[in-house]
Amino acid sequence: MKLSRLGEFGLIERVRRATPRGRGVRLGIGDDAAWVQTRSGSCLLTADLLIEDVHFDLKWTSLYALGYKTLAVNMSDIAAMGGTPAYLMLSLGIPAAFNSEDVDEFYRGIRSLSVKSGVALVGGDTSVAKSLFVSACLVGQAPYRPITRGGARIGDDIYVTGTLGDSALGLTLLKRKSPKLSAQRAAKFLFSRHHFPTARVRVGATLAKEKLARAMIDISDGLLQDLSHICKASRIGAIVAEERLPLSSAYRSLAGADGTRHALAGGEDYELLFCARRRDRSRITKLEEVTDVPITRIGTCVHWRDGMTVLDRTGHRVETRTAGHDHFKPL
Amino acid sequence: MKLSRLGEFGLIERVRRATPRGRGVRLGIGDDAAWVQTRSGSCLLTADLLIEDVHFDLKWTSLYALGYKTLAVNMSDIAAMGGTPAYLMLSLGIPAAFNSEDVDEFYRGIRSLSVKSGVALVGGDTSVAKSLFVSACLVGQAPYRPITRGGARIGDDIYVTGTLGDSALGLTLLKRKSPKLSAQRAAKFLFSRHHFPTARVRVGATLAKEKLARAMIDISDGLLQDLSHICKASRIGAIVAEERLPLSSAYRSLAGADGTRHALAGGEDYELLFCARRRDRSRITKLEEVTDVPITRIGTCVHWRDGMTVLDRTGHRVETRTAGHDHFKPL
Numbered sequence: 278m279k280l281s282r283l284g285e286f287g288l289i290e291r292v293r294r295a296t297p298r299g300r301g302v303r304l305g306i307g308d309d310a311a312w313v314q315t316r317s318g319s320c321l322l323t324a325d326l327l328i329e330d331v332h333f334d335l336k337w338t339s340l341y342a343l344g345y346k347t348l349a350v351n352m353s354d355i356a357a358m359g360g361t362p363a364y365l366m367l368s369l370g371i372p373a374a375f376n377s378e379d380v381d382e383f384y385r386g387i388r389s390l391s392v393k394s395g396v397a398l399v400g401g402d403t404s405v406a407k408s409l410f411v412s413a414c415l416v417g418q419a420p421y422r423p424i425t426r427g428g429a430r431i432g433d434d435i436y437v438t439g440t441l442g443d444s445a446l447g448l449t450l451l452k453r454k455s456p457k458l459s460a461q462r463a464a465k466f467l468f469s470r471h472h473f474p475t476a477r478v479r480v481g482a483t484l485a486k487e488k489l490a491r492a493m494i495d496i497s498d499g500l501l502q503d504l505s506h507i508c509k510a511s512r513i514g515a516i517v518a519e520e521r522l523p524l525s526s527a528y529r530s531l532a533g534a535d536g537t538r539h540a541l542a543g544g545e546d547y548e549l550l551f552c553a554r555r556r557d558r559s560r561i562t563k564l565e566e567v568t569d570v571p572i573t574r575i576g577t578c579v580h581w582r583d584g585m586t587v588l589d590r591t592g593h594r595v596e597t598r599t600a601g602h603d604h605f606k607p608l
Numbered sequence: 609m610k611l612s613r614l615g616e617f618g619l620i621e622r623v624r625r626a627t628p629r630g631r632g633v634r635l636g637i638g639d640d641a642a643w644v645q646t647r648s649g650s651c652l653l654t655a656d657l658l659i660e661d662v663h664f665d666l667k668w669t670s671l672y673a674l675g676y677k678t679l680a681v682n683m684s685d686i687a688a689m690g691g692t693p694a695y696l697m698l699s700l701g702i703p704a705a706f707n708s709e710d711v712d713e714f715y716r717g718i719r720s721l722s723v724k725s726g727v728a729l730v731g732g733d734t735s736v737a738k739s740l741f742v743s744a745c746l747v748g749q750a751p752y753r754p755i756t757r758g759g760a761r762i763g764d765d766i767y768v769t770g771t772l773g774d775s776a777l778g779l780t781l782l783k784r785k786s787p788k789l790s791a792q793r794a795a796k797f798l799f800s801r802h803h804f805p806t807a808r809v810r811v812g813a814t815l816a817k818e819k820l821a822r823a824m825i826d827i828s829d830g831l832l833q834d835l836s837h838i839c840k841a842s843r844i845g846a847i848v849a850e851e852r853l854p855l856s857s858a859y860r861s862l863a864g865a866d867g868t869r870h871a872l873a874g875g876e877d878y879e880l881l882f883c884a885r886r887r888d889r890s891r892i893t894k895l896e897e898v899t900d901v902p903i904t905r906i907g908t909c910v911h912w913r914d915g916m917t918v919l920d921r922t923g924h925r926v927e928t929r930t931a932g933h934d935h936f937k938p939l
Binding site: 367 | 634638640642643645646647652654655657659661663685686688689691699701730733734735736737738739745748750754756757758824825826
């Protein structure tokens with residue numbers, strides 16, 4: 278059905294009916310505001326924009342994947358504070374040519390992750406727009422003291438969860454549109470990492486609960502860019518060992534001449550990057566076992582004046598542009 | 609300065625520096641998520657989109673006014689629940705041709721109202737976009753039980769705050785671009801009502817505190833449209849007396865042949881529309897005195913099957929299209 282026939286209120290009603298009432302939701306979609314419970318007397322708030330032709334291209338992203346990813350990337354921000362994602366507010370700008378089925382597909386993507394993660398969609402806004410954009414605001418619970426970017430100290434270890442570069446390499450391969458390549462298992466893995474990122478909520482919350490991480494951020498703009506945010510906020514420098522970067526076997530088999538470029542500066546990993554005391558190494562290893570998420574020590578915090586360095590296995594400096602995404606800077 | 613030179617992080621830093629740290633903000637702009645206090649263990653959430661050429665036109669809206677209005681319309685939603693606006697998350701899609709001074713002007717508009725109202729800007733997202741849009745999410749405190757749209761009963765009185773139609777008539781006159789007209793005091797008043805709406809936070813909160821309103825909504829899409837939302841949620845009908853509609857003297861002097869059309873269906877009034885028991889009339893009158901905001905009884909709740917009717921002073925039915933804004937329906 279054309280959205281112009283369904284109308285704004287018809288669309289809202291359709292979304293309301295398809296949305297399960299979540300835990301802690303006292304009043305969900307359909308009034309002037311949603312009314313939700315917070316457990317600790319404080320909460321976390323994060324927001325992300327996803328704009329067509331800036332953050333995504335419908336040529337290689339389905340609306341289902343876009344919905345899923347919208348929630349996942351916001352959950353990742355809450356995870357990076359050590360919080361628990363709880364309530365989603367979702368605003369959509371939709372081109373008039375879209376059908377209600379298109380919008381349904383987007384919300385199905387949202388729902389598939391919200392059901393798994395216990396996040397409730399509680400409200401938002403919709404409007405016609407020239408091109409598609411998604412604006413999400415996610416409220417998280419903060420049962421433990423949130424972990425900021427600003428607490429790392431000289432001598433701390435630097436860790437990342439999961440593997441790096443899969444998403445960026447996956448996008449690069451998607452753009453090549455090679456049917457032969459796309460049939461490969463390794464490529465499929467990378468595509469899936471690009472479309473369906475995993476927010477590391479449990480790892481983040483445990484790091485907060487056990488006061489293990491002194492500074493934390495999620496990697497959305499590329500390892501180096503996001504590490505630079507920790508460096509700036511904590512007033513430290515960092516040395517990263519290139520050979521320690523956790524790379525998936527799919528990445529290793531398909532990166533070719535790109536080497537570690539996507540892992541260092543690709544972006545959209547949505548893995549956690551955090552700093553912890555040297556004396557907590559065994560506790561971090563234990564956390565890896567308990568959560569079944571790979572956690573890799575990739576470097577060390579050094580003095581601010583030493584800046585950020587990536588060293589290869591022979592101890593030579595790897596040439597890195599301080600790349601990463603900046604949506605206003607021309608490429 | 610061009611935004612492409614300032615960059616995304618430069619812009620965020622600029623906004624962060626210009627933003628006063630608000631009450632209850634434990635961590636504001638600049639980390640993965642903001643961390644804020646909630647007093648009652650629950651909170652209210654509302655979101656609004658403002659899209660260029662759909663909700664506003666920069667030909668007759670300054671960026672300062674747009675900023676002010678962005679916060680005001682979201683505050684109005686929280687007011688309509690009887691809550692207190694507290695924390696603002698603000699996401700902006702900005703055309704690459706904008707200067708950082710343009711963005712500054714927008715944030716000055718936000719700031720002028722946030723300082724007055726005690727709302728703290730705590731985060732958001734920014735990106736380049738084809739045309740300007742603003743996506744806001746506002747968190748409110750709920751010290752009293754929120755007032756929904758669903759509690760009105762047959763026989764209840766229907767009230768509105770302030771005056772109706774000023775904003776819509778103001779916009780109509782702005783579009784005429786008549787210098788002679790624009791110099792008139794009455795026109796200036798209407799323009800100001802359009803650009804700088806007043807969220808009725810104190811009235812809303814008092815109605816919630818004293819459990820006076822049984823159902824409430826703010827008038828954003830026009831009196832009739834928003835009254836129909838109350839009727840649907842409360843399963844009632846409504847009779848409105850046209851002669852009781854509160855009209856400003858500016859409206860009366862400039863509406864001409866439009867009569868009460870803008871007051872009934874114009875939209876963007878951001879006044880409160882609520883239903884209360886007949887026996888509470890004197891308490892409502894007292895509230896009007898205490899808050900110094902006009903509160904006018906305009907009608908009565910009737911049986912659902914009688915629908916919604918507007919009667920003129922002779923008791924005849926006023927022809928009303930169930931107009932009001934629907935951003936997907938063609939005009």
